[in-house]
C-alpha cells in the first residue's frame with residue numbers, strides 16, 4: 001500500500017522535474033487513481049515535502065555519491081532521505097526498503113545497491129551528516145542548505161534581519177500553514193460558528209483583536225464539506241490578509257474599488273465590512289479568476305459587488321470615483337512561501353523584472369480612481385523592498401498631491417516611522433505582507 005503511495009509521489013516529482021507546477025502535478029496523479037484518505041495524505045506530504053526540502057536533500061545526496069546517478073534515481077533518493085529526515089511516522093527500515101524496491105520497479109535495479117548504501121549511511125550517522133557537508137560554506141549558503149532556500153532569498157533576509165531572525169524566518173516558512181477563517185457577520189455569529197464546528201469535531205478559536213478572524217485547529221476534510229461553507233458562513237483567509245481590508249476601513253454606502261480583486265478574498269471582506277451597503281467595484285484582468293470571485297460573492301450572499309474584467313494599469317473607467325481604493329498588486333509572494341512548495345525555487349530576479357514596472361503602472365493609474373480626499377491602500381504579500389517601500393517612495397516622488405496616512409492609533413500591527421506596515425512572519429506569526437494607506441489631497 002505504502003509502496004504505491006511512493007510510486008505515485010515519484011510520478012508527480014518526475015512531472016515537476018519536467019517543468020510542471022507542484023500542485024498541478026500532484027492533482028493530476030491523484031486524479032488518475034483511487035487512493036484511501038491516508039495514502040492521499042502521504043503522497044501529498046511526500047511530494048510537497050520533497051520539493052520544499054530539495055536543496056537540503058540534494059546537499060546530502062551530493063555528499064554521499066561520488067558521481068550523481070540519473071535523475072530518476074536522484075528522485076528516489078530525495079524521497080527516501082525526506083522520509084528519513086523529516087517523517088517520524090515512517091520507520092527508517094521502511095523508508096530504505098521501499099526506496100530500494102522503488103528503484104528496482106522502475107527498471108533501474110542496477111542502482112539498488114547505491115540507493116541502499118546512501119540511505120543506510122544516513123540512518124547509521126550519529127550526528128547530522130549535513131553539518132560536515134556545509135561547514136566550509138559561507139553563512140548564506142549554510143542557511144540556504146540547512147533550511148532549503150536559494151541564496152538569492154536568504155541573502156537579503158540575512159542582511160536585514162541578522163542570523164537569528166533569518167533562521168527563524170526560514171523555519172517559519174518550513175512549517176505547515178495554519179488555517180485561518182473569516183466569518184461572514186451577515187450570515188452568522190462567532191458563537192454559532194464555533195458551536196457548528198464543535199459539533200462536527202473541530203476546534204475553532206477567535207483570533208485576538210481581529211473582529212471576524214477564527215483559527216481552525218486542524219482540517220481533515222475538503223473545505224466545502226466543513227459546516228457552513230456552502231451556506232456562506234465563512235471564507236478561508238489568513239489573518240494578515242484580513243488586516244489589509246481593516247486598514248482600508250470601508251464604510252457602508254461608500255464607493256470602494258478593488259483594482260486587482262480576483263479571486264475576491266479582500267473584495268468580499270470589504271463588502272462584509274460595509275454591511276453589503278454601497279458599491280464595491282471589483283476589477284481584474286483574468287476572467288478565470290473573476291469567475292471564482294463571482295462564485296465566492298454568490299456563496300457569501302453579497303449583493304453590493306459588481307465585477308469588471310479590465311486592465312487596471314491602463315483603464316480610465318473610474319476616474320475620481322472611489323471613496324477608497326484597494327490595490328493588492330500581483331507580486332513575488334515571498335511572504336507566503338510556506339503555502340506553495342515550489343514557490344521558493346522560482347527565480348526571483350526574473351519575476352521582479354516583470355512585476356516591478358507593472359506594479360508602478362498600476363499604482364500610477366489606479367491612484368486616479370480615488371476621489372480628492374479619498375484613500376488608497378497599496379498591499380503586497382511580498383517581503384521585497386523593491387515591491388514595497390521602493391514603489392511607494394517612487395510614487396510619492398512623482399505624485400506630490402499624495403501623502404502616507406499612518407494607521408489609526410489602535411491598529412494592532414506596528415507601522416514603521418514612514419507610516420507603512422511590514423508584517424514579518426517570524427515576528428507576527430502570520431503571512432508576510434506589506435500594506436500602506438495613501439491619502440489624496442483635495
Ligand SMILES: C[S@@+](CC[C@H](N)C(=O)[O-])C[C@H]1O[C@@H](n2cnc3c(N)ncnc32)[C@H](O)[C@@H]1O
Nearest residue numbers: 260261263264265266284285286311312328330
Ligand atoms: C495578489 S492577486 C489579488 C488577490 C485578491 N486581492 C484577493 O485578496 O483575493 C493579484 C491579482 O491581480 C490581477 N492582475 C494582474 N495584473 C493586472 C492588471 N493589469 N489589471 C487588473 N488585474 C491585474 C491578477 O489577475 C490577480 O488576480
